[in-house]
Amino acid sequence: MTILYNKLRVRVSLDAIRENYRILNSISGNAFAVVKADAYGHGLIRVAEALAEEGADTFAVGTVDEAVFLRKSGCRGRIIALLGPVDDNDYKALVPNRIIPFVGNWEQLARLREAVAGAEKPLEISLKFDTGMARLGFRHSDVPRLLSVLGEEPLLRPVMASSHLATADEPGNWSFVQEQSRIFQAVLDALREGGVPVEGNIANTAGILAHGALHHQGQRAGIGLYGCNPLAGTEHEALGAKLRPAMQVSAPIVEIHPVRAGQSVSYGCTWRARRDSVVAIVAAGYADAYSRGLSNKGGMCLHGERVPVVGRVCMQLTAVDVTALAESGKSAQVGDEAFLLGGEGPGRISPEDLASWWGTITYEVFCLLGLNRREYV
Ligand SMILES: *Cc1c(COP(=O)(O)O)cnc(C)c1O
Numbered sequence: 001m002t003i004l005y006n007k008l009r010v011r012v013s014l015d016a017i018r019e020n021y022r023i024l025n026s027i028s029g030n031a032f033a034v035v036k037a038d039a040y041g042h043g044l045i046r047v048a049e050a051l052a053e054e055g056a057d058t059f060a061v062g063t064v065d066e067a068v069f070l071r072k073s074g075c076r077g078r079i080i081a082l083l084g085p086v087d088d089n090d091y092k093a094l095v096p097n098r099i100i101p102f103v104g105n106w107e108q109l110a111r112l113r114e115a116v117a118g119a120e121k122p123l124e125i126s127l128k129f130d131t132g133m134a135r136l137g138f139r140h141s142d143v144p145r146l147l148s149v150l151g152e153e154p155l156l157r158p159v160m161a162s163s164h165l166a167t168a169d170e171p172g173n174w175s176f177v178q179e180q181s182r183i184f185q186a187v188l189d190a191l192r193e194g195g196v197p198v199e200g201n202i203a204n205t206a207g208i209l210a211h212g213a214l215h216h217q218g219q220r221a222g223i224g225l226y227g228c229n230p231l232a233g234t235e236h237e238a239l240g241a242k243l244r245p246a247m248q249v250s251a252p253i254v255e256i257h258p259v260r261a262g263q264s265v266s267y268g269c270t271w272r273a274r275r276d277s278v279v280a281i282v283a284a285g286y287a288d289a290y291s292r293g294l295s296n297k298g299g300m301c302l303h304g305e306r307v308p309v310v311g312r313v314c315m316q317l318t319a320v321d322v323t324a325l326a327e328s329g330k331s332a333q334v335g336d337e338a339f340l341l342g343g344e345g346p347g348r349i350s351p352e353d354l355a356s357w358w359g360t361i362t363y364e365v366f367c368l369l370g371l372n373r374r375e376y377v
Contacts, residue, residue, distance in 0.1 A: 006316065007283040008251050008372040009337075012042050014050040016246035017225055021054050023242055024221040028208040032201065034222035035070070036062035036082060040363060041370015042226055042246060045073045051225075052077060060220055064090035067099040080126060080160075084108055084136070091115040095123055102162060104128035104137040109149060109156075116155040126160035127191070127198065131183040132176060133166050140187050147194040160218070161191055161198040168206035168214075169230035177207075181214050188216070206230040209239040228362040232352050245351050248342025249369050251284035253302075253334055256322070265319045266311030271296055277323040280307070282338045285316040289368035290340055291358050294318075298357030300338040303330045304345025307338070341369060 025031040033056045039047035048059055048070055060080040061067045067081040084102040085091045091111055094101055103109055103125050116123050127146065130137035138146060150158060163184045167173035181202065188200045200216030205224035207214045209231060223230055226247065229240030259265060259273045273279075282300065286292040295312040300320050305328065307320040322332045341349050351362040358365060 003288055003372050006251075006288045006372065007254075008249060008288050008340075008369075010041075010370060010372045010374040011248045011250075011342075011377050012046070012374050013244075013246045013248075013377055014046065016227055016244045017042065017047055018050055018054050020225050020227055020243050020246070021051050021056060021221070024205065024208055024219075024224050025055075028203065028215055028219040028221070030058075030218045031056070031208065031221040032058040032060050032080070032218050033225060034060045034082075034204075034220050036060060036066065036222070037367050038370060040222065040226050041366040041368070043370070043374050043376075044070060046376055047225075048073070048075055058218065064093050064099055064101065068093050068097050071097045071099065078124075084128070085111070085115075095119050098124075100124045100126055100159065102126050102128040102136070104130070109146075112156060113153055116153075119155050122155045122157040124157050124159045126162050127158050129161060129163045129184065129187050131163040131180040131187070131202075133164050135164070137163065140183055140190070143187060143190040143194065147191070147196060150196065158191075158196055158198055161188055161200055162220075163187070163202045165202060165204055165207050165214075168204055168211060169234075171210075171231075171234050171236055174211075177211060177214070181211070204230075205240075210236055223363055226362075226366055228351050245342065247351075247366060247370065249340045249372070250337040250343070251282050251288070251340060253280045253332060253336045253338055254283045254317075255281040256332055256334055257281075264311070266295075266314060268312055271311040271319075273321075275323075277321055278326050278332075279310065279319050280322045280332050280336075280338070282318050282320060282340075283316060284318055284338075284340055285314045287315045289371050290318065291368070293359060294357055298354065299347075299349070300340055301343030301345070301347040301349050302332055302336065302338045304343070304347050305330065306347035306349075307332075341365070 033051045057077040062083045064081045067079045080100045128137040167176045201218040203214045203219035208219045227245035264272045284290045292313045299306045299308040310321045355362045
């Protein structure tokens with residue numbers, strides 16, 4: 001779904017994504033490209049095609065539908081559906097589209113056996129284990145029963161075992177990573193001893209950057225592909241410092257006017273000018289996924305300078321204070337581009353800046369702003 005009727009421009013640099021992939025792949029040996037949620041808002045097909053050219057051969061999406069869409073686009077690599085099959089259509093689509101589902105409970109396993117009955121070739125699957133997220137997955141203690149069920153079912157071929165880390169990007173919580181890693185290793189050992197040699201994968205971007213001991217046959221790289229350093233702001237920041245953000249978002253200024261000292265701007269009169277000021281109105285608002293929570297917080301980048309958001313963010317308009325900009329001799333004009341994310345110069349808005357004003361993480365910022373029309377540069 002794309003937000004069509006607005007003036008936002010989302011620019012995605014595929015070169016940045018390729019370069020980030022090369023970095024993560026060289027650190028981790030074998031990085032799977034996590035392209036779920038429309039490649040974190042960067043565009044599933046364009047990103048997957050660019051990464052396939054860089055040699056990526058394993059892609060991870062969320063739903064089976066997303067996986068089918070990627071397969072039908074011509075993707076020849078392995079495609080993993082992290083969410084696993086949920087409804088009848090999902091189960092039916094796996095075999096004809098050669099999708100590798102995450103399988104994490106007995107119900108899914110039973111329904112998969114029905115779905116593969118009569119298939120010409122076995123369906124490759126990834127066994128998902130819960131080692132601490134307490135979200136999805138089998139437990140370590142399920143391995144003996146899993147081995148016996150899988151032993152009776154030649155049409156299901158487990159090629160991977162997977163688990164997900166809860167705290168890889170929180171250095172204060174790395175003992176939990178060690179604990180998850182220990183359980184995962186025990187799972188892999190038990191599967192191998194049971195005659196099911198699988199490729200392990202547990203590391204996400206933070207795991208790739210900071211936890212070499214967690215590197216198995218594959219690692220799942222998501223946010224790092226899109227240029228965010230999950231260790232930013234921690235003492236281990238340097239580990240991901242080379243990653244470069246790929247998304248910039250801008251919108252035009254549609255009106256500029258003076259406001260007198262004491263005058264308010266926008267709904268609720270939540271901001272009043274402390275001195276005679278100049279305000280620019282930008283054609284972007286919460287209908288464009290620029291959150292209303294950004295009211296009176298943070299800013300945009302205009303002609304390389306930071307201009308603060310003033311008053312409430314409206315549905316399709318947001319005001320910024322350009323008084324200081326005018327004083328520095330760089331006058332703002334109607335039609336100028338204000339960067340909600342990115343831009344050049346000292347006022348550049350990093351994904352981490354925007355996420356912190358928004359009270360969220362860079363992942364959500366990308367997924368939401370990426371709902372707008374994209375162009376590739
Ligand atoms: C999204 C996701 C990833 C990628 O994590 P990043 O922190 O973005 O690198 C890896 N594994 C699973 C299961 C995921 O859902």
